Amino acid sequence: MSCHSCSYLNKKEINQKTSKRLKIALAGNANVGKSVIFNHLTGLHQHIGNWPGKTVERAEGTLHFKGYTIDVVDLPGIYSLSTYSLEELVSRKYIAVERPDIVINVVDASVLERNLFFTLQLMELETPIIIALNQMDIAKNKGIQVDVNKLEERLGIPVVPTIAVKGVGITRLLEKAIETIEKGPREKPAEVGYGEEIEEKINLLTKALKEVQVVYPRRYVAIKLLEGDEEIEREIERIAPQIVSTAKKLADEIKSIHGHSCSTVITSERYEAAGCIARAAQKLVPPIRPTMGERLHNFTTHKITGYLTLVSSLLLVFYSIFTFGDYTSGLLSTLFNGLEPLFTSAFGTGITGSIVWGGIMEGFIAGVTIVLPYIIPFYIILYFLENSGYLSRIAFLMDNIMHKMGLHGKAFIPIMLGFGCNVPACLGCRIMETQRERLLAAFVTTLVPCAATTIIILGLVGKFLGIQWALALYIFNLLVIFVLGRLAFKVVPGESTALIMEMHDYKWPHLKTILKQTWFRVAEFIKIAFPLIIAGSFALKLAEVAGLLEPVAATLSPITVTWLGLPAITGITLIFGVLRKELSLVMLAALLGTTNFAQVLTPVQMVVFTLVAMFYIPCIATIAALVKEFGWKKALSITMFEIVFAISLGGVALRLLTLVA
Amino acid sequence: MPRKSIEDYLKTVYELSQNGATVSTTDMSKALKVAPASVTEMLKKLADKGYIEYSPYHGTTLTETGRRIAEKIARKHRLLERFLHDVLKIDSQKVHKEACEMEHSLSDDAEESLCRLLKHPEQCPDDGKEIPPCDLMISSCEECIRLHNQGLEEVGKHNQNLVAMTHLKEGQCGKISFIRGGHNVLQRLLDMGLTPGTKICVERVAPLGGPVELSVRNSKLVLGKGVASKVFVEVERTS
Incomplete structure (x- = not known):
């Protein structure tokens, strides 16, 4: 540890001499307008990646201001600096180890108490801070007037009021940040004064820690030890185990005084301190009539109108994405296909x-025809719903139903989107909090019949056996989703996280931020998926030209013919279906030489083929999305599972159906 | 009305309605060995006091308050049976009658000690009936021990007249008394401002046992039903 902080110090000194480079971190609760401020500050000079070795997103950007080159890091939105989530750990590590020149703490003026609770914890990290008191307009509408001077005085740190969505106060914020850095360390800001009996123990521990080298400030370590923070305990255990046991003893003493665990007492007192500052700095004037946002909230969470709004807005989202997608996709296809003659004239009609x-x-x-037309509008709408606050309402209304699958309300969004296209659905699983839930939700979404699967169900079973059979298959699919979802929930280890979320007020989202978020997501997806799709397509074509398809079909025949009772040719079409699922039906028509499937397939074969096609594999773009989100290993496990599952299911169905028929 | 007879009646309703069904006056009369007319009269009185819901032709069910008293007394009865049988080696034929007398004077503290001494028994010696759990907010003793072994933690103090947050109606307020849950969830709830002693108001409950929306510290939170049912509050009297 000591080495680390040393080397960092040297680096910083050198930096200051050679160039005027600064590091600023943005920190704050979720949904307080942090990313809007980030976008204002950095424009398009952004880079979104992951924290090293973590699945937590890291957004960075650069800007030039007053002769400084400033690197801005947007830390994840969190409520505390404990060990509840990876996001919290990453954030506090970053602040303690990388020591940004200043932390801009974005605070929602309309929910001051909760936000200050986080501010107080940041202050305990003893890092230079200034506060961006954001959403002043929303606070005003709610009848909350915040006295900026008083807040500054109470906290002992600079406060700049902002309305990020309108760009108000951003320049002032930056100026103030630079000013604060240039002035250098000033008198100590206020700190949470805990109760006497706790302060005494904090002091005792701080003294004991004097000889110990840690990245975190000593008082912070002392407090965290009393709170029983696992990470800090582990770190100190390595260097000075006796301090950990002393801390445990002291914590027990506090417990016996208060009757609550020590961490409860400390958290309570911190909240009390936050509440006290908030009450001193804000004046509440209850609004005469409920605000527009409040009325909208009541309407959209009502037990009748809430669900009606939900259903109609989802239908609208669906309809608009698919009308737009279909139209644009068709347009682009025609456009590209128009290029074919050009190609043929350049490369000839031969093998090359x-x-x-x-x-x-x-x-x-x-x-191109998948990504641009479907994924772009999807992201725009998703971010719109998220930033406006409607996503929280959907989670509220759907929590109960999703719970039956071991997931909570938010998972409804990706699953619903899966009916359109599994790719954005898998990417949309990011809205879940923990890695486990993301994985579970993604697994479930890959089982959802997407538009292409629907084409197969309707085009084969629906057309030749009747719509009631297609419907039955659809219902069966939902059943499978439910059962497998539950099973996966049981099998995948880990604590299931319940829904605990803040219900933010509705607000009009910042469109530029949405577009930027969309752009970075799409660019990311293109980077991952395109090589896979192109490589897959290339490999198939090569196999076709090399005459490998027939032997492959023959190799697969024990599965396709013997076990599934299908024509051998389906082995080839199912392989093509990996590229795009509807291709398995298109190819079937091409290879069998007819679109009247009734001539070549028995009803039982149709059902078996459709069943297999429904589940047998996520398409290659979905696999790419899974790889991107969860890595190769998990993506391949899901894929392998679904192949095995679909084949077993198809074989069982064949035997059952033959028995019945 | 003597406490003993209230407790006996409630216990009888409790035992006869183990599967949640309503209890008929005839069954009550048989079980208590009291004339049906007297039973009817007594049931009316208990209904007036709010311990039971009684309608002449449908029978009797316990109210929440009644159920709690009955569970408590049934638990004491069964713990005593175990004690008399296991420790004092009294014949299992006789323990029931003995316990019937003692149950009314056993204090809560003594009951707890008894539970510990007997290492959280689950069933009675004479009829194998289940002993109601040591804490009314946990569904069985087994769960209590299991959760304890799993490192279940509690934050806050137990108190009388506590209800789970899920029992509050829309618009009702209360003060958080204690929260039960795994370490992570507890920390999260505390971090979100749900510390013991904090006032909360239930704003809205999603239909069909969905999550609860509540206001706390000038902000709004949504808790899934599972979590909300483990947050116990002291209900604020609405005046």
């Missing part, structure tokens, strides 16, 4: 030409 066009270009076209 067919490989280049059929392999690389077809793959590229498939990618």
Whole structure:
């Protein structure tokens, strides 16, 4: 530890001499306008990646201001600096180890008490802070007037009022930040004065820690030890185990005085301190009539109108994404297909030409016609719903139903989107809090019949066996989702997290931020998915040209013919279906030489084929999305599971159906 | 009305309605060995006091308050049976009658000690009936021990007249008394401002046992039903 902080110090000194480079971190609760401020500060000079070795997102950007080059890091939105989530750990580590020149704490003026609770914890990290008192307009509408001077005085740190969505106060914020850094360390800001009996123990521990080298400030370590913070305990245990046991003893003493665990007492007192500052700095004038946002909130969470709004807005979202997607997708396809003659004239109609066009270009076209028309509008709408606050209302209304699958309300969004396309659905699983829930939700979404699967169900079973059979398959699919979802919930280890979320007021989202968020997501997706789609398409084309398809079909025949009772040719079409699921039906028609499937397939074969096609594999773009979100290992496990599951299911269905028929 | 007979009546309703069904006056009369007319009269009095819900032709069910008293007394009765049988080696034929007399004078403290001494028994010696759990807010003793072994923690103090947050109606307020849950969830709830002694008001309950929306510290939170049912509050009297 000591080495680390040393080397860092040297680096900083050098930095200051050679260039005027500064590091600023943005920290604050979720949904307080942090990313809007981040976007104002950095514009398009952003980079979104992950924290090293963690699945927590890290957004960075650079700006130039008053001769400084400033690196801005947007820390994840969190409520505390404990060990509840990876986000919290990452944030406090970053502040303690990388020591940004200043932390801009974005505070929601309309929920002052809760936000100050976090501020007080930041202050305990003894890092230079200034506060961006954001959403002043929302606070005003709610009848909350915050006295900026008083807040500054109470906290002992600079406060700059802002309305980020309108860009108000951003320049002032930056100026103040630079000013504060230039002035250098000033008198100590206020700190939470805990009760006497706790302060005494904090002092005792701080003294004991004097000889111990840690990255965190000593008082902070002392407090965290009393709170029983696992990470800090582990770290100190390594260096000075006796201090940990002393802390445990002291914590027990506090417990016996208060009757609550020590961490409860400390958290309570911290909240009391936050409440006290909030009450001193704000004046509440109850609004005469409920605000627009409040009325909208009541309407959209009502037991009747809430669900009506939910259903109609979802239908609208669906309808608009798919009308737009369908239209644009068609347009783009025509456009690209118009290029084919150009290609043929350049590469000829020989093997090279067919490989280049059929392999690389077809793959590229498939990618473009999926990504642009469907994924872009999806992200725009998702971010709109999230930033406006409607997503929280959906989670509230759907929690109960999703719970039956071991997931909570928020998971409803990706699952619903899965009916359109599994790819954005898998990416949308990010809205879940823990890695476990993201994985569970993603697994479930890959089982949802997407638009392409629906084409197979309707085009084969619906058309030749009747719509009631198609419907039955659909219902069966939902049943499978439910059962497998529950099973996965039981099998995947880890604590299931319940829904604990803040219900933010409705607000009009900042459109530029939404567009930027969308742009970074889409760019990310293109980077991951396109190579896979193109490579997949290329490999298939190569196999086709090399005449490998027939032997492959023959190799697969024990599965396709013997176990599933299907024509051998389906082995090939199912492989093509990996690229895009509806291709398995299109190819079937092409290879069988007819679109009248009734001539070539028995009703039982149709049902079995459709069942297998429904579940047998996530398409390659979905696999790419899974890889991106969860890594190769988990993506492949899900894929393998679904292949095995679909084949077993198909075989069982064949035997059962033959028995019945 | 003597406490003993109230407790006996409530216990009888409790025992006869173990599967949640209503109890008929005839069954009551048989079990208590009292004439039906006297039973009817007594049931009316208990209904007036709010311990039971009674309608002449449908029978009797316990109210929440009644159920609690009955559970408590049934628990004492059964713990005593175990004690008399296991420790004092009294014949299992006789323990029931003995326990019937003693149950009314056993203090809560003594009951707790008895539970510990007997290492949290679950069933009675004579009829194998389940002993109601040591804490009314946990559904069985087994769960209590299991959760304890799992490192279940509690934050806050137990108190009389506590209800789970899920029992509050929309618009009702209360003060958080204690919270039960795994370490992580507890920390999260505390971090979100749900510390013992904090006032909360239930704003809205999603239909079909969905989550609860509450206001706390000038902000709004949503808790899933599972979590909310483990937050116990002292109900604020609405005046």
